[in-house]
Amino acid sequence: MAVGLMDIKGQYAELQGRIETSVLDVLRSGRVILGPNVKSFEEESAAYMGTAGAVGVANGTDGLTIALRALGIGAGDEVITVPFTFYATAEAIAQSGAKPVFVDILPHTLCMDPTAVEAAITPRTKAIMPVDLFGLPADADAIEAIAGKHGLAVVEDACQAWGATYFGRRAGSLGDMGVFSFFPTKNLGGYGDGGLVTAHTEELVQKARELRFHGSKDKKTFTQIGFNSRLDEIQAAILRIELEVIDDWNARRALVAEWYDEYLPREVVRPAVPDGVSHVYHLYVLRHPRRDDIAAACKERQVDCAAYYTTPLQLQPAFADQGHKLGDFPVTDEAAAQNLAVPMHPNLVEEQVKEVAAAVAAGLA
Numbered sequence: 001m002a003v004g005l006m007d008i009k010g011q012y013a014e015l016q017g018r019i020e021t022s023v024l025d026v027l028r029s030g031r032v033i034l035g036p037n038v039k040s041f042e043e044e045s046a047a048y049m050g051t052a053g054a055v056g057v058a059n060g061t062d063g064l065t066i067a068l069r070a071l072g073i074g075a076g077d078e079v080i081t082v083p084f085t086f087y088a089t090a091e092a093i094a095q096s097g098a099k100p101v102f103v104d105i106l107p108h109t110l111c112m113d114p115t116a117v118e119a120a121i122t123p124r125t126k127a128i129m130p131v132d133l134f135g136l137p138a139d140a141d142a143i144e145a146i147a148g149k150h151g152l153a154v155v156e157d158a159c160q161a162w163g164a165t166y167f168g169r170r171a172g173s174l175g176d177m178g179v180f181s182f183f184p185t186k187n188l189g190g191y192g193d194g195g196l197v198t199a200h201t202e203e204l205v206q207k208a209r210e211l212r213f214h215g216s217k218d219k220k221t222f223t224q225i226g227f228n229s230r231l232d233e234i235q236a237a238i239l240r241i242e243l244e245v246i247d248d249w250n251a252r253r254a255l256v257a258e259w260y261d262e263y264l265p266r267e268v269v270r271p272a273v274p275d276g277v278s279h280v281y282h283l284y285v286l287r288h289p290r291r292d293d294i295a296a297a298c299k300e301r302q303v304d305c306a307a308y309y310t311t312p313l314q315l316q317p318a319f320a321d322q323g324h325k326l327g328d329f330p331v332t333d334e335a336a337a338q339n340l341a342v343p344m345h346p347n348l349v350e351e352q353v354k355e356v357a358a359a360v361a362a363g364l365a
């Protein structure tokens with residue numbers, strides 16, 4: 001039987017009655033932009049995350065740009081990030097006016113290599129943007145130590161990591177500011193676009209709040225060039241319901257990951273989860289030099305799989321002016337060549353995981 005990579009329909013079915021009631025309530029209320037659901041969702045998210053506040057925005061990409069702008073980062077500045085991530089991470093830095101400066105990732109976690117960060121710092125560096133890749137928080141303590149030493153801000157791209165923890169702290173609260181995406185495939189996914197910016201000070205929360213509404217405090221006086229970037233009431237109403245079940249969904253994903261760890265062929269590299277850190281498996285990404293053979297066998301057996309970031313950001317045409325070539329970031333290059341995401345969602349059952357594992361094994365036979 002076919003096994004899908006994700007299961008948005010199944011997740012919807014689980015909450016269908018509640019979601020449909022709440023969406024109808026919003027429609028009938030006549031308040032569809034910046035109403036009570038967005039306000040409540042922001043408060044509930046900040047409480048979940050342990051931050052001073054949270055600000056709903058239109059998508060994660062805007063959220064990252066808004067966070068940088070709230071920190072006063074713009075033209076002439078540099079922001080250090082990783083090239084093995086979705087394009088939006090670096091695109092958002094460029095949107096702020098700053099230059100994304102790439103550093104390599106760690107071979108076991110595929111997250112930012114903190115030791116590479118220090119060497120990339122220049123007098124123009126203003127911030128570090130680690131990515132909690134595939135649902136695993138980057139090494140926040142090591143990154144924070146470097147940021148503290150050099151007076152840099154940290155903006156955590158937690159778009160893929162709602163609910164993950166790092167030594168008891170939530171992803172999204174690990175830097176000065178954090179950003180989430182509610183793109184429908186995310187662990188906490190909306191039914192359209194959406195995003196959230198978190199911050200540890202009231203001042204940064206306020207700045208993000210102003211930036212999402214055209215840079216205005218009172219909606220009458222416009223003191224800066226901002227954004228029209230708001231989470232809408234319908235999305236917020238749905239996300240509030242999902243917030244009640246997200247820890248359960250993430251626990252179910254973790255169980256699926258345990259099955260994969262058990263059943264995948266021995267020679268396949270599994271996602272690493274360092275001590276003290278929890279992974280929420282936005283994606284379960286294995287690695288093997290014969291990735292393409294595995295993918296072909298999966299396709300043959302109707303097992304959905306996908307290779308991610310196969311052209312990493314340093315090699316994307318949009319960043320050609322940086323002059324990078326294959327080999328500049330060897331760990332990234334290898335991850336791009338060897339990674340394969342296999343089906344991962346809260347509704348997978350053990351038999352399906354065995355089926356996926358058998359397809360992977362067939363690819364290596």
Ligand SMILES: Cc1ncc(COP(=O)(O)O)c(C=O)c1O
Pocket residue numbers: 059060061062085086088089131157159160180181182183193194195
């Ligand atoms: C790591 C990462 N950063 C940023 C984004 C951008 O989020 P959005 O698609 O909501 O703009 C995404 C998701 O798409 C992502 O996975």
